[in-house]
Amino acid sequence: ADIISTVEFNYSGDLLATGDKGGRVVIFQREQESKSRPFCRGEYNVYSTFQSHEPEFDYLKSLEIEEKINKIRWLPQQNAAHFLLSTNDKTIKLWKISERDKRAEGYNLKDEDGRLRDPVRIKELRVPTLKPMDLMVEASPRRIFANAHTYHINSISVNSDYATYLSADDLRINLWHLEITNRSFNIVDIKPANMEELTEVITAAEFHPQQCNVFVYSSSKGTIRLCDMRSSALCDRHSKFFEEPEDPSSRSFFSEIISSISDVKFSHNGRYMMTRDYLSVKVWDLNMENRPVETYQVHEYLRSKLCSLYENDCIFDKFECCWNGLDSTIMTGSYNNFFRMFDRNTRRDTTLEASRESSKSRAILKPRKVCTGGKRKKDEISVDSLDFNKKILHTAWHPTENFIAVAATNNLYLFQDKVN
């Protein structure tokens, strides 16, 4: 199994897609609850596996293009088939996943094994009939959106009009129509005329969940810009600019790096957005630009270790974050296979671990704690024994239920709320 690089539930939550470093997409489907086991919530089983992207070579620049899937985004379901967008660094693909559980029998012109029948032998006409067969799930690429990005794509986001979507790379954001692959519109371009003056890059972008003209993008300097596509074709000028003033007392050489935003997500109700930087998660009210309304410390104990984390490059890890369906709880990952949940109402936070040892099937997860100093209590882990190779960068929350998917390197963990 390869390292998982993205996790995403579809709109109904029945399907869960994962993308990995090898360019593969694996889709899990939730089993329907059976009448015989009414209290047992559906489990997720593999539904479809396909190779989305292959490694490529850019001959002009003599560079390899990785097949790693950076993001997957589902389209809302409009017919029996399911559609998703998957992207690597350079190319976005629209995949159709459809089921086939019947096949036609009794053709006139060919045999059951496909060989053509001799027309002379055909004495009578018959109507082919549909017979059931074992379920087959097919994935086929329906659109390939290529050659629009010079830099590495970090985000894709489907618009609420379900007709367009955006793709963002380090310096540009493009708007696409789902039906048109040979043209895309550039809506944000922050590339300086002189590349030597480059000091800031785009790190994430997302469309507003309800307003189809609004999107946000975050930067490596810890700022978020909200843009309105009605104001101009090129949204280089923002409508709103979100930035928290820096705390001068905690300034260090690493201040800018840790302020770089790795993920931005709108709340389901569209009133808030959440940003993830290296040490914290912040919730912003879209009507207040000068500071976030809530800040949650994910692993503040790492602040004194920034130099080592810079040395081993961990400081550049890009953690994602997600909301639950009600926007009452937020979740994000950390190191040592820990992930954190913050209840916005009670202000309580939990640290849980996704590992084989602590996650026997149906076992209840024990909350974990990191010892920040002084005497280490039993069951606590000291900061120095944290495994920085075990990082949880990708998590996803079911859109309506308390079901979460946590990707720990090359393992996928699914957790659900305690069933009372």
Next chain:
Amino acid sequence: MFVRGLKRKCFDGEEDIEGTLAGIKAIPSYNLQRQSLLDMSLVKLQLCHMLVEPNLCRSVLIANTVRQIQEEMTQDGTWQMINTQSTGQASLDRLVSTDILCRSSREQAEGKHVPGYGTFSKDFESDQGQGSSETMSTTSSVQAPRNLQSNMWEMENPQENKGNFQKSLDQIFETLENKSPNSVEDLFSEVDNSYYDLDTMLTGMMSNTKMGHCDGLETFSSPANTASNSNCKSDLNELDHIVEILVES
């Protein structure tokens, strides 16, 4: 003089001298940390430059950190920079090679018995007896054009690094555009080879060895061994020649 300061001691006891010495010791250690952070950052920039597809976000963040350090070092005078240097970043390496070459031709033209490189071939036999003192003064005169401001060898590294990274920062982003590692290494070789040669020569001569900067600088200059730029081929040949002579002595 500051014998006490040189010894490693617990700063538990007396206050006066110890206090001030502790203060003095605290500052260099911050400087050392900052310097090692700078070196580490430059190495990272180099490394990510050698990767097939550099991560632009990471490069930008590291480059910004380097700039920050440079600004701070400039502000608290550690760098003792003359502002003109910021514009003449490319000129620094040219300063080295051309000055040496100029001196050599100049001295030769004037026929002075000055311990310059140019006269070395002539003076080699006669200077042999004088030995190290001669070479020491030679190296210090070499140092002077390289480092206009500071006398200390330790201070030179930020200088080199600044010249190097200023150019490298600019080049890194240009070449990230072009995405051709080879040309970058060419550009680096233009800068680094000259430094590297002088470096080995000077460290061989001088008694005080560099601290951790050695490693940083060497790794920094190590990728620059590929195709040499035609512009500095003649310079390099000159320097090679000079290095051979000095090393032999």
